[in-house]
Amino acid sequence: MYRIDRRLLEHFDVILMLLIVLVCGMALFNLYSASMPSPGYSLAPWMKQSIIMAGCFLLFFVIISFDYKLLHVLNYPFYFFIIAFLLIADAIGATAGGAQRWINLGLFNFQPSEPAKLMIVITLASYYARKEVSGGYSFLDILPPLGLMMVPFILILIQPDLGTSLMLIIIFASMTMFVKLRWSAYVILLSLGSGAGIFAWFHLLKPYQKKRVETFLNPEHDLANQGYQILQSKIAVGSGGLTGNGYLKGTQGHLHFLPERHTDFACSILAEEWGFIGCLIFLLIYFGMLFWGLYVGMTSKDRFGTLLAFGVVTLIFWQAVINLFMIMGFLPVVGIPLPLVSYGGSSLITTMMGLAILMNVRMRRFNPMTGKNH
Numbered sequence: 001m002y003r004i005d006r007r008l009l010e011h012f013d014v015i016l017m018l019l020i021v022l023v024c025g026m027a028l029f030n031l032y033s034a035s036m037p038s039p040g041y042s043l044a045p046w047m048k049q050s051i052i053m054a055g056c057f058l059l060f061f062v063i064i065s066f067d068y069k070l071l072h073v074l075n076y077p078f079y080f081f082i083i084a085f086l087l088i089a090d091a092i093g094a095t096a097g098g099a100q101r102w103i104n105l106g107l108f109n110f111q112p113s114e115p116a117k118l119m120i121v122i123t124l125a126s127y128y129a130r131k132e133v134s135g136g137y138s139f140l141d142i143l144p145p146l147g148l149m150m151v152p153f154i155l156i157l158i159q160p161d162l163g164t165s166l167m168l169i170i171i172f173a174s175m176t177m178f179v180k181l182r183w184s185a186y187v188i189l190l191s192l193g194s195g196a197g198i199f200a201w202f203h204l205l206k207p208y209q210k211k212r213v214e215t216f217l218n219p220e221h222d223l224a225n226q227g228y229q230i231l232q233s234k235i236a237v238g239s240g241g242l243t244g245n246g247y248l249k250g251t252q253g254h255l256h257f258l259p260e261r262h263t264d265f266a267c268s269i270l271a272e273e274w275g276f277i278g279c280l281i282f283l284l285i286y287f288g289m290l291f292w293g294l295y296v297g298m299t300s301k302d303r304f305g306t307l308l309a310f311g312v313v314t315l316i317f318w319q320a321v322i323n324l325f326m327i328m329g330f331l332p333v334v335g336i337p338l339p340l341v342s343y344g345g346s347s348l349i350t351t352m353m354g355l356a357i358l359m360n361v362r363m364r365r366f367n368p369m370t371g372k373n374h
Contacts, residue, residue, distance in 0.1 A: 008064075013362040016296070019289035020355055024053060026282055027266075027341040033248050034262040034269040035343070045262050045343045052345045056352035063356035064363060071357070072304050075126040079148065082119045085112035086155040093159075101159040113156045113164045114346035118354050120168055121311030123148050124175045129304035136182040139189070146172070160206065163334035167319065174314040175307065232258045233265050233327045236272040244275030262343045264335060268327045283324075290317050296362045305361040312354040315339075 028050060035045040071078070085103065089112050094102040102109035127145045149172045157165040173189075181189075201210070236252035239245065250272035252258040261269055271279050290313050297309030316339045323338040325331040337344055339351040 008363050011363045011366055013292075013296070013359055016289070016292055016355075016359055016362060019285060019292060022285050023282075023289060023340050026285070028053065030266060030270045030273075030341065031262055031343055033250070033273060034266050036248065048345070049343055049348065052348055053352075056349055059349070060352055060356040060359070063353060064360045066360070067364060068305060068308060068357055068360040069302075071122050071308070072126050072129065075122050079119055079123050082112060082116050083151060083155070085110075086116060086152055088112075090155055090159060101156075101161050109345075111344075111346035113152075113159070113161055114344075114350040115353070116152045116156065117164070117167055117171060117315055118312075118350050120149055120152065120171050121175070121315055121354070122308070124172065125304055125307035125311050128175070128179045128307055129302075132303065136180045137176070137185060138182050139185040142176055142181070142185060142189075145176070157204075161335070162205070163322075163336045166334070167315075167336065170318050171311065171314055174318070175311050178310055178314075179307070229259055229265070229333055230329045233268045234329050236265075236268040237328060240272045240275040240279075242276050244271075244273045244278050247273050249273060264323065264333065264337060264342060265327055266342045267324060267338050270341075271327075286320065287317075290320075293358050296358050296365075299365050300361050301365050305364070308357055309361050312358050315354055316351060 028046060031049055032046040089101055089103055093100045094104050094109055096102065096109075101113055102111050104110075124145050127148070131141065133141055149168055153165050153168045156168070232252055236250065236258055239250075239252065245251070250269055252261075252268070252272055258265055258268060267279075270282060274282070293309055293313040293316075297306045297313070300306040300309060319336050319339050322331060322334070322336045323342070326333055326336065337347045339347060
């Protein structure tokens with residue numbers, strides 16, 4: 001499947017690459033501010049992120065040198081590889097904050113639940129590309145991919161990591177609706193989903209997880225504990241006003257009022273320092289990158305490429321939307337990072353791998369027989 005073809009360079013998507021570089025550059029700029037002052041760190045978060053990001057760009061160019069159709073062949077080995085890592089994390093993984101979900105790799109703690117999201121994208125794209133059904137998929141048709149999704153879902157849920165496990169469901173729902181379902185399948189899935197949600201609330205969710213939902217509905221009720229993060233984030237976002245307080249001049253972040261300011265609430269720092277205009281510019285670039293990803297899927301030469309591109313965009317889009325709604329107090333705090341922006345090596349590597357797959361699909365959109373665009 002590996003082949004060096006001069007046409008690949010001719011089809012290299014400069015626009016997509018420019019958007020990725022702009023977002024990464026702005027993210028590092030913001031992370032420097034969000035992690036300053038940084039006493040107590042052996043290596044400042046922005047420096048760690050810079051090193052990992054440099055490695056990610058190297059990985060990016062390695063991935064685009066291979067034909068993305070190789071993923072069609074290797075999707076199940078990749079699936080079981082990630083499942084094995086999830087089992088290791090559940091059994092002997094590093095523990096922090098009451099959760100056991102990391103494997104210590106030295107420079108950073110590897111969180112296998114992050115690449116599990118990309119693994120689900122590849123697995124679903126491969127399944128739906130192989131099994132194309134006229135008239136829409138029935139509930140029986142989607143039982144195999146549903147089962148494949150449920151295995152990592154359960155392994156991640158018991159860590160516990162409710163936010164990431166819910167992301168698997170969102171990815172599955174988005175990609176499954178994209179390939180078209182029969183109405184009977186929608187009815188069955190909605191019924192099962194509603195029943196599972198009610199059962200989870202009364203029997204599966206831990207008290208602190210329920211507390212987050214209750215705090216979201218009434219954050220002022222518990223300002224000293226669960227409601228504190230949401231309140232401080234809303235203050236940071238609101239204090240930025242139209243043009244912001246200026247770079248490195250945000251009070252909520254630099255006076256340590258806002259917890260997790262370089263991870264889940266990194267965009268709160270951006271809003272505080274650059275204001276509505278700065279955030280608008282950043283979000284136009286960020287979501288412009290995602291809309292361009294949809295265009296990549298529309299111009300793909302095959303169904304697998306289209307599904308891969310849509311899945312990668314779905315993976316990044318929903319995480320971004322949930323994180324942005326979370327920092328504004330419209331959703332409970334569930335630990336979903338803003339891809340490329342929040343500090344975290346596993347999330348960054350996973351996102352860059354997904355973007356490399358997007359570039360891969362884009363570079364191979366030409367007809368191999370004629371060299372013309374599909």
